[in-house]
Amino acid sequence: MNSENVLIKKANWFKRFFTVERERWFQYGETENDAIVTINEMKKLFLDQGMSYFSQFNDPRMITSISLAEIIARSKKIEDFGAPLDLRLVLLIARTHKFLGNDRDAKDYAQWGLNNIGEAKGLIKDFEAIGLGSF
Incomplete structure (x- = not known):
C-alpha cells in the first residue's frame, strides 16, 4: 500500500509545511510490517524534530x-x-x-x-x- 502522506523534517513554520525540498515522503510498503516500520520512523522524526517545532508556540x-x-x-x-x-x-x-x-x-x-x-x-x-x- 503506497501513500503520499508527508512529515516535514525542517524547522521553519511556513517552509516546513509548504516547501517540497524540505519534505519527506513516506511509503507505507506492501505489508502490515512495512507499514509498522514506517509509522515508527514517522514517530521518531516527530519526537526528534516535531516537538521542538511545536514548542515555539508555547508563548503566544x-x-x-x-x-x-x-x-x-x-x-x-x-x-x-x-x-x-x-x-x-x-x-x-x-x-x-x-x-x-x-x-x-x-x-x-x-x-x-x-x-x-x-x-x-x-x-x-x-x-x-x-x-x-x-x-
Whole structure:
C-alpha cells in the first residue's frame, strides 16, 4: 500500500509545511510490517524534530509580537520566522490577540484583513467574527 502522506523534517513554520525540498515522503510498503516500520520512523522524526517545532508556540507572544507594519513591509523578521506573508497570518494574529483578551488589537488586525481581503473572500466571515467579538 503506497501513500503520499508527508512529515516535514525542517524547522521553519511556513517552509516546513509548504516547501517540497524540505519534505519527506513516506511509503507505507506492501505489508502490515512495512507499514509498522514506517509509522515508527514517522514517530521518531516527530519526537526528534516535531516537538521542538511545536514548542515555539508555547508563548503566544511569538505570534502577537508581529506588527501590522512588519506585515505590510513584508519584514525579513517574518520571513526568518517562517510565517506566510498573507491574510492567514493576519487571521492567526487576530485570533491569538482575541484569545488573550486583547480585543482592540484583535479588531485592528481583523479590520486590516478585511481591508486587504483581495480574492480571499472565504476569510471575510472569520475576520468579521473577530470584529464582532466572536470567533
